Amino acid sequence: MENKSRVLVVGGTGFVGRRIVTASLAEGHPTYVLMRPEIGLDVDKLQMLLSYKARGARLLEASLQDHRSLVAAVRQVDVVVSAMSGVHFRSHNLMLQLKLVEAIKEAGNVKRFIPSEFGMDPSRMGDALEPGRVSFDEKMEIRRAIEEVDIPHTYVSANCFAAYFCANLSQMKTLLPPKEKVRVYGDGNVKVIIVDEDDVGTYTIKSVDDPRTLNKTIYLRPRDNCLTQNELIAKWEELTGKCLEKIPISGDEFLASMKDMDYANQVGVGHFYHIFYEGCLTNFDIGDNGAEATLLYPEVQYTRMDEYLKRYL
Ligand SMILES: NC(=O)c1ccc[n+]([C@@H]2O[C@H](COP(=O)([O-])OP(=O)(O)OC[C@H]3O[C@@H](n4cnc5c(N)ncnc54)[C@H](OP(=O)(O)O)[C@@H]3O)[C@@H](O)[C@H]2O)c1
Numbered sequence: 001m002e003n004k005s006r007v008l009v010v011g012g013t014g015f016v017g018r019r020i021v022t023a024s025l026a027e028g029h030p031t032y033v034l035m036r037p038e039i040g041l042d043v044d045k046l047q048m049l050l051s052y053k054a055r056g057a058r059l060l061e062a063s064l065q066d067h068r069s070l071v072a073a074v075r076q077v078d079v080v081v082s083a084m085s086g087v088h089f090r091s092h093n094l095m096l097q098l099k100l101v102e103a104i105k106e107a108g109n110v111k112r113f114i115p116s117e118f119g120m121d122p123s124r125m126g127d128a129l130e131p132g133r134v135s136f137d138e139k140m141e142i143r144r145a146i147e148e149v150d151i152p153h154t155y156v157s158a159n160c161f162a163a164y165f166c167a168n169l170s171q172m173k174t175l176l177p178p179k180e181k182v183r184v185y186g187d188g189n190v191k192v193i194i195v196d197e198d199d200v201g202t203y204t205i206k207s208v209d210d211p212r213t214l215n216k217t218i219y220l221r222p223r224d225n226c227l228t229q230n231e232l233i234a235k236w237e238e239l240t241g242k243c244l245e246k247i248p249i250s251g252d253e254f255l256a257s258m259k260d261m262d263y264a265n266q267v268g269v270g271h272f273y274h275i276f277y278e279g280c281l282t283n284f285d286i287g288d289n290g291a292e293a294t295l296l297y298p299e300v301q302y303t304r305m306d307e308y309l310k311r312y313l
Helices: 017-026 043-054 067-074 094-107 133-148 197-207 229-240 251-260 263-276 305-312
Strands: 007-010 031-035 058-061 079-082 112-114 154-157 181-185 191-195 216-219 226-228 245-249 290-292
Touching: 007 017, 017 031, 017 043, 017 197, 031 043, 043 058, 058 067, 067 094, 079 094, 094 112, 094 133, 112 154, 133 263, 154 197, 181 229, 191 197, 226 229, 229 305, 251 263
Parallel strands: 007 031, 007 079, 031 058, 079 112, 154 216, 181 245, 216 290
Antiparallel strands: 191 226
């Protein structure tokens, strides 16, 4: 019988964390989820945690603020996957992961740590714009802490989550499809990569026991989901049978729009600029220090974006 690692998910009730928990259970890993006392009266979180327990997960009580409890939790597993928040318009606690790194170091038993990344590869974003670069700088700081103490790791570059980039046709400040008009970044022909977040969970869990991903970055590049914004818009138009008015926006204009925005949206503008104008998701070859997830795990039937879009009809 195949020996599956015991997986602890930290941030397990979050947007991507809950998908990682689901994937871990589905792949047959003994699955553990951190239950933080700080959730207090958050009844939804507690109910979600209890639902994991009902599906076979074990809840481990520990706090990122309490080193001993964290070390004790980490000692019970082989793999730690962190899905802690790092997006500015929600909570922002990515640097708390340094506490997790300290606990993993002291526990000394963890065979693989996957820190919370799941976006652009921060090691390729050294020239990113302010203020958005903070996301990449923080993720790099966590990487340095991991590598300094030789914790076996895998970094997951998940590109764009579909919930944030697909149905809204990559418009900012909304998650819903535009009804009449759509803003098109430049000529709309830069290739980007959009991934169903359930697939992010699946590929992440597939990688945890895989020697091919040890101390490497895996990139999620589902071939059919490497799309230009124009191609994405065309898919929606085909599904709805309705043609949208296209409003092109130049790179300079887009960057200038930042000045009247709050901090969270300024961060977003920077990220969108790198993705849709500079093509930062697709303008490089993966190379020897990485691997492409759909090639590693061809058995995964990933979700295409025309399928994903149907739920918004
Ligand atoms: N590629 C993309 O398009 C994209 C989009 C969004 C996010 N991301 C990335 O995905 C990762 C996860 O983001 P997310 O949106 O899934 O996060 P999220 O839902 O906002 O939060 C994830 C979890 O972080 C934990 N957390 C929040 N505040 C905490 C605190 N003070 N102390 C300890 N834990 C705390 C909570 O864990 P509990 O379950 O313990 O309460 C929460 O459920 C981030 O690295 C982010 O940058 C990528």
